[in-house]
Amino acid sequence: SQQGEEDPQALSIQEGENATMNCSYKTSINNLQWYRQNSGRGLVHLILIRSNEREKHSGRLRVTLDTSKKSSSLLITASRAADTASYFCATDAWEGAQKLVFGQGTRLTINP
Amino acid sequence: DTGVSQNPRHKITKRGQNVTFRCDPISEHNRLYWYRQTLGQGPEFLTYFQNEAQLEKSRLLSDRFSAERPKGSFSTLEIQRTEQGDSAMYLCASSFTPVTGDSNQPQHFGDGTRLSIL
Numbered sequence: 073s074q075q076g077e078e079d080p081q082a083l084s085i086q087e088g089e090n091a092t093m094n095c096s097y098k099t100s101i102n103n104l105q106w107y108r109q110n111s112g113r114g115l116v117h118l119i120l121i122r123s124n125e126r127e128k129h130s131g132r133l134r135v136t137l138d139t140s141k142k143s144s145s146l147l148i149t150a151s152r153a154a155d156t157a158s159y160f161c162a163t164d165a166w167e168g169a170q171k172l173v174f175g176q177g178t179r180l181t182i183n184p
Numbered sequence: 185d186t187g188v189s190q191n192p193r194h195k196i197t198k199r200g201q202n203v204t205f206r207c208d209p210i211s212e213h214n215r216l217y218w219y220r221q222t223l224g225q226g227p228e229f230l231t232y233f234q235n236e237a238q239l240e241k242s243r244l245l246s247d248r249f250s251a252e253r254p255k256g257s258f259s260t261l262e263i264q265r266t267e268q269g270d271s272a273m274y275l276c277a278s279s280f281t282p283v284t285g286d287s288n289q290p291q292h293f294g295d296g297t298r299l300s301i302l
Contacts, residue, residue: 103288114188114275114293115227122288160226164288170281171217171240172291174226 077175078161084181091148093178095161096141102164104137105172106146109158118146118159151182186210188294190276196300197266204262205297209278216259217291218251219275220244227275233259234281263299271301 079094097104103122107115121128121137121144128135134147148155158179162172189208197203209216214235219227230249231241235256245251248267253259263270277291 105290107293112295112298114190114295115277117290117292120288120290162226170215170287171229171232171242172219172227173229176224176226 078159078178080178081176082179082181084183085151087151087153087182087184089151091151091155091180091182093146093159093180095144095146095175097144097161097163097173097175098142099163099165101139104135104144105162105164106133106135106144107160107162107174109160109177111157115160148180151180153182153184156180156182188276188278188292190274190294190297192297193295194298194300196302198302199266199268201266202262202264203266203299204260205274205276205299207259207261207276207278207294209258209276210280210292211257213278213280213292214256215279215281215291216253217277217279218259218261219277221273221275221296222271230261266299266301268301271299273298 077096105120106118109115119130119135121135132149137144158177160174160177162174191206217232218230221227230245231251233253236253248264251261273296275296277293279289279291281289
């Protein structure tokens with residue numbers, strides 16, 4: 073079963089604009105991770121944020137985590153055509169199952 | 185840097201046939217995971233190994249599915265008597281998770297094997 077829900081399901085913006093994707097989840101977590109997937113390819117790890125962290129940056133990526141609301145957001149600044157992909161959040165449950173539970177993803181399209 | 189390698193990339197077979205996929209993880213990674221992804225959905229966990237031990241199996245893994253990691257290196261996933269509903273992308277991932285210390289580790293995915301059942 074899917075743990076999280078991404079919002080929006082699809083997002084189309086112009087190159088250079090910022091893209092924000094949101095993720096909500098249901099259970100307590102150990103960490104939350106964001107992945108990117110290009111069509112027909114595997115997932116690429118972007119960023120991991122621990123349950124005791126509130127914000128994390130990596131290059132043009134900014135991730136926030138609000139455990140009280142069980143939600144996270146991924147911000148991509150100054151988007152590029154190469155950012156076109158599906159983005160997934162995944163939670164690693166505190167129970168230590170060491171398995172990732174993914175949402176349905178946000179399909180991001182960057183228009184040149 | 186060699187990443188996670190999966191073979192074959194595509195498999196087309198008739199319903200009722202058996203298929204086997206292989207995954208070669210990043211060397212020195214002690215954990216190996218299998219996921220299944222259908223079109224428009226996120227990956228769903230199937231099973232994972234710590235070295236050669238299979239530690240957890242999802243309810244999705246029916247008795248037609250079996251996974252092995254005999255020497256703690258590569259892994260195989262076999263589906264017997266394939267059904268139409270088995271059509272999906274099968275993804276393998278690996279990670280290095282220390283026995284003690286920080287268990288918050290990213291997983292590294294291969295490009296998957298796309299299975300199509302005719």
